[in-house]
Amino acid sequence: MSTLCWIRRDLRLHDHKALSMTLSGGETSMVFIFDSHILDNLKDKNDPRVTFIYQSLVELEKELQKHGSSLFILYGNPEEEIPELAKKLKVKTVMWNRDYEPYAKKRDAQVMKNLKAQGIESQDFKDSVYFEKHEVLKNDGGIYKVFTPYKNKWLELFEASDRSVPEYKPLLKNLKQHTFKKNILEHNWYPEIGFQETLPVLSGGRKAGVKRLKKFAEQITDYDKTRDFPSLDGTSLLSVYLRHGVISVREMVTLAASHSSSGNRTWLNEIIWRDFYHMILDAFPRVEKEAFKTEYNQLSYPGGTREFKAWCEGQTGYPIVDAAMRQLNATGMMHNRLRMVVASFLCKILLVDWKKGEAYFAQKLLDYDLASNNGGWQWSSSSGCDAQPYFRIFNPYTQSKKFDHEGKFISEWIPELRHLKGNDLHHPSPLLAPSYPPPIVDYELNRKRALIMFEKLKKS
Ligand SMILES: Cc1cc2nc3c(=O)[nH]c(=O)nc-3n(C[C@H](O)[C@H](O)[C@H](O)COP(=O)(O)OP(=O)(O)OC[C@H]3O[C@@H](n4cnc5c(N)ncnc54)[C@H](O)[C@@H]3O)c2cc1C
Structure with missing residues (x-):
């Protein structure tokens, strides 16, 4: 009897724990599901992350075809799709690599239960x-x-x-020889999953x-x-x-x-x-919904829609913050230093709830990953387990001068400031850059407001 390997966030044939396990046991088929629960929650149907996955699957299919095999692709609810396919293929076991996100853990437990009800075994592995x-x-x-x-x-x-470092080499000669009619090289899955091809700045595969x-x-x-x-x-x-x-x-x-x-x-x-x-x-799966340090859940951030919208659009009047946000909006990428700067700025200077920023990053980042994004935001907002102390507030002007000394990054993303140099670029006066917005809030004043807000919380 053969085995089924369900791939999810492990789109490769190389150094793959679950695949090496299935193949070492004999004939193996592979499946990828466009999980409708995840995809239906993505608002932008031009999401480049979907194309990144798609491109990666295309390359994987080409590799599989070289070995006389093909990747089953399905769109739907894995809790039903996996047991159904396993039954159709008459496999004895289904294997996959573990995912630690709360939704994935719940989904996978249900898939295991549904497989068991059909007398099919399942096993998961550490890989990611x-x-x-x-x-x-x-x-x-x-x-x-x-x-x-x-x-x-x-x-x-x-x-x-x-x-x-262990390396898990899949025995590819044991891949099941078959052709999947709706394979991704011959079947256009985009209309079926409700997305459009949108090329990411970094190609998949x-x-x-x-x-x-x-x-x-x-x-x-x-x-x-x-x-x-x-x-x-x-x-x-x-x-x-x-x-x-x-x-x-x-x-x-x-x-x-x-x-x-x-x-x-x-x-x-x-x-x-x-x-x-x-x-x-x-x-601590609760961190998906709340602060690790639970007292931070009581904070009522005074910053409103005006501040949040300006932050999202790169229109706060703070060049390093705006350049980073404009880069994110245009490319889905942002440098780690700038993620820390804009995150700190949102919750400690614009006084907007960090969870709003976390959700915005989740929507935009090409590399969005719940664990790292949540960890980064909880660190920046001082609400996480091992976070930046609340009184450490990045000064956007100092950060800008230190890490973008010549203003190259700012000039690249803010055309309104390209004619400026030196301090004027980092801290532009409205007279020199009339088409660029003036600072939306007073940095020093809001820094003090943030400190008062956090100190009150400490005393409460
Ligand atoms: C507010 C905030 C949100 C973030 N959101 C994400 C996210 O959604 N997805 C994500 O992968 N990373 C996230 N990070 C971490 C980090 O910014 C990115 O991993 C990094 O910028 C990716 O670029 P790189 O591959 O060139 O990293 P490199 O500097 O080359 O680092 C190598 C690898 O280490 C890991 N890594 C690096 N820095 C961190 C870090 N601080 N925390 C966890 N892992 C790290 C990444 O996997 C990265 O690819 C976030 C950081 C912050 C402050």
Whole structure:
């Protein structure tokens, strides 16, 4: 009897835990479901993330056809679709890689239940993170809520394994030989799923992901020196490939561990932050809906629609914030330094609830990932488990001068300011830039308002 491998956020045939397990057991078919629950919640039917997934599936189908196989594609509710397909194919077991998001956990538990009711086995595996929740624990067996000791333990475990990163090689010769009539090379799935092809700024597919990984390998040793400057090509831009599992987290850890430079170590640190946030979401699923520090749920942010709209549209009158938001709106990308700056600015200067910003990022980011996005917002708003202290408020002018010293990034995204230089670019006067909005709020005044708001909360 054969096995079915259900792929979701692991769109590759290489170094794939569930696929290597199914194939080692014998003949395997593969399926991908355009999950109607997820897709129906996406408001923009021109969402480039859907095209990124689509492109990745096209490439995967080409690879499968080289092996005489094909990917089943379905659109609908996985709780029903998976058991139905498993029954039709008469498989003994269905396997997949774990997803730690609350919706996915609930869905997968239901799929398991429905399969069991039909007498079909199921099994899931760790694949999308390096270490899972139960692997990196405090000495007393508890969950870490602070990053640095978590990281130290993570590294301790990694060293204890002699830094040997597992690689799961699927036995592709065991792929079931068949042709799927509605395969993605011959069938246009866009109308069926209700989306339009919209090319993302980074193309999907493993070839593009591997190319980027190789390119970054040439510059990783400088990562610690270049990573904070948005106008430099200093970061890997791999987050979207990792998000959809076009490349594996183990391939990234292998690269990070390939050299002992401070650039490599700093990059590994970022991958550990990702594991940390996935672990937090898995252990405390309530963070999807509320602040980790529950007292922060009482905050009533005074900032309103006017401030939020200006922030979303890149019209706040603070150049570094506006440039970053305009880049996000145009490309779905934003540099990590700027994510921190705009997030801090929204909740601590515009005094708008961070959850609104989190939801806006979720709508726009090409690399949107619930765990990392939620973790980033909870950190920036000081409401998270290991967050920035409430009194640390990024000064957008200082950040701008420090990390975009020559104003290259600002000039790229704000044409109204291109004629300015030096301090005028970072802090433009309305006289010099009449077509650019004046600051929507007074920075110093609102900074003080934020501190009063947070201090009141501390005392309550
Ligand atoms: C408010 C806010 C929201 C964020 N939302 C997301 C999101 O939705 N999806 C997402 O992948 N990242 C998110 N991040 C983290 C980070 O900004 C991005 O991972 C990074 O900018 C991606 O670019 P890169 O691939 O060039 O990263 P690199 O600098 O090359 O880092 C390598 C990898 O490490 C991981 N990583 C890096 N920084 C972080 C971090 N701070 N937290 C968790 N993982 C990290 C990513 O997977 C990244 O691809 C957010 C950060 C903040 C402050």
